[in-house]
Amino acid sequence: MSQLASKVKSDFPIFTNSDLIYLDNASTSQKPQAVLDTINSVYTKSNANVHRALYSLGAKATEEYEESRKKIANFIGADSEKEIIFTSGATESLNLLAYSLSSDLSPEDEILISEMEHHSNIIPWQQLAKRTGAKIKYIPITQNGELDLSESNNLFNSNTKIVSITHVSNVLGTINPIEKISSIAHQCGAIIIIDGAQGAAHKKINVKDLGCDFYAFSGHKMLGPTGSGVLWGKLNLLDQMEPFMSGGEMIDKVTMTSATWNEVPYKFEAGTPNFIQAIGLGAAVEYLESIGMDEITDHEKELTRYALDKLQKIHNIKIHGSGSNRIGVVSFNIENIHPHDLAQFLNEYNIALRVGHHCAQPLLSKLNETATARLSTYLYNDEQDIDKLCTALQEIIGYFK
Numbered sequence: 001m002s003q004l005a006s007k008v009k010s011d012f013p014i015f016t017n018s019d020l021i022y023l024d025n026a027s028t029s030q031k032p033q034a035v036l037d038t039i040n041s042v043y044t045k046s047n048a049n050v051h052r053a054l055y056s057l058g059a060k061a062t063e064e065y066e067e068s069r070k071k072i073a074n075f076i077g078a079d080s081e082k083e084i085i086f087t088s089g090a091t092e093s094l095n096l097l098a099y100s101l102s103s104d105l106s107p108e109d110e111i112l113i114s115e116m117e118h119h120s121n122i123i124p125w126q127q128l129a130k131r132t133g134a135k136i137k138y139i140p141i142t143q144n145g146e147l148d149l150s151e152s153n154n155l156f157n158s159n160t161k162i163v164s165i166t167h168v169s170n171v172l173g174t175i176n177p178i179e180k181i182s183s184i185a186h187q188c189g190a191i192i193i194i195d196g197a198q199g200a201a202h203k204k205i206n207v208k209d210l211g212c213d214f215y216a217f218s219g220h221k222m223l224g225p226t227g228s229g230v231l232w233g234k235l236n237l238l239d240q241m242e243p244f245m246s247g248g249e250m251i252d253k254v255t256m257t258s259a260t261w262n263e264v265p266y267k268f269e270a271g272t273p274n275f276i277q278a279i280g281l282g283a284a285v286e287y288l289e290s291i292g293m294d295e296i297t298d299h300e301k302e303l304t305r306y307a308l309d310k311l312q313k314i315h316n317i318k319i320h321g322s323g324s325n326r327i328g329v330v331s332f333n334i335e336n337i338h339p340h341d342l343a344q345f346l347n348e349y350n351i352a353l354r355v356g357h358h359c360a361q362p363l364l365s366k367l368n369e370t371a372t373a374r375l376s377t378y379l380y381n382d383e384q385d386i387d388k389l390c391t392a393l394q395e396i397i398g399y400f401k
């Protein structure tokens with residue numbers, strides 16, 4: 001078994017002198033000391049608003065903010081840091097796109113998403129469809145919990161203008177074949193957007209290799225602060241798009257009656273950005289790189305296999321999704337025990353995992369469930385966490401007998 005967790009756990013103060021078993025990483029991740037130190041350092045040594053102050057402190061904050069943008073561009077293999085827009089998270093990144101791409105759509109157009117999307121990659125498109133009259137279509141999922149691309153000839157056609165798909169399912173852990181989907185989308189002239197909220201945190205990303213046009217993700221799920229997120233987009237597409245929000249710093253010239261826009265990425269960063277969080281995200285990326293993303297992926301794959309093996313031995317458990325290309329997320333139900341009861345009992349063991357619909361109600365209804373229990377791992381989890389979870393589950397099943 002990988003030794004990664006024992007190597008890194010002490011970097012995370014939340015685990016110091018604690019028996020916390022944290023298995024809710026798909027919701028948010030814990031933060032290493034390096035990220036906490038960076039945030040503290042900016043607040044105590046270089047806090048001033050970015051891109052406007054002429055004094056040294058302002059220049060220092062701006063430099064750190066822009067340095068973080070470069071680190072993130074490098075982390076995901078972007079051509080230029082201009083392609084990195086700081087947002088508050090994947091939700092804002094996806095809303096930005098659904099708003100800014102509005103003008104390109106008319107009633108005969110189609111938006112293609114999938115049945116395994118998080119609400120953040122469904123509702124912005126439903127709202128866009130309402131505004132424009134465009135139609136939403138769904139790529140179905142197979143019994144295994146993988147995207148069913150067998151009908152892609154019907155689903156992808158010349159009316160398909162936007163395809164927006166999750167990289168990794170937050171309920172099933174399925175890793176989707178993004179390169180293949182990007183290629184089909186481009187063949188019919190559509191824009192392809194990837195919701196990377198569960199991707200960038202757990203896998204080495206190269207946006208060019210993925211072949212997508214946009215990639216959205218959240219900083220807080222990858223060891224960074226809340227309020228940090230990213231939208232990566234191809235520069236030529238970002239250049240053509242209208243801004244999402246308007247206000248300070250996103251302008252070039254403003255008169256009493258009109259305004260022109262600043263260049264990308266600033267056109268999309270209206271107002272005071274969450275610059276301290278963005279700088280914190282840069283520190284998170286540095287930390288992840290110091291470990292190595294491939295090592296993190298391997299560790300989580302191994303741990304997922306271990307978890308699946310152990311969970312399958314529990315009587316009356318139903319594990320959702322059986323695809324082979326999956327990572328770090330396992331959803332399950334135990335017969336006759338409501339997931340909410342399960343979570344409450346698990347809390348007595350200091351085990352944190354999420355139960356509910358995981359903001360993916362259409363997927364849950366496909367699974368014929370209203371709620372599941374979901375464990376989700378990260379680099380600091382190990383087999384003991386899984387063992388303790390399984391022992392607790394067995395005991396809880398005992399109480400319900």
Ligand code: 7TS
Pocket residue numbers: 026027028088089090091092118120121166168169170195197198218354358359
């Ligand atoms: N897309 C996916 C696939 C997600 O899993 C999430 C959050 C989001 C988008 C939105 O990210 P946010 O950072 O903007 O909120 N997923 C979850 C989850 O599974 N449990 O809590 C949040």
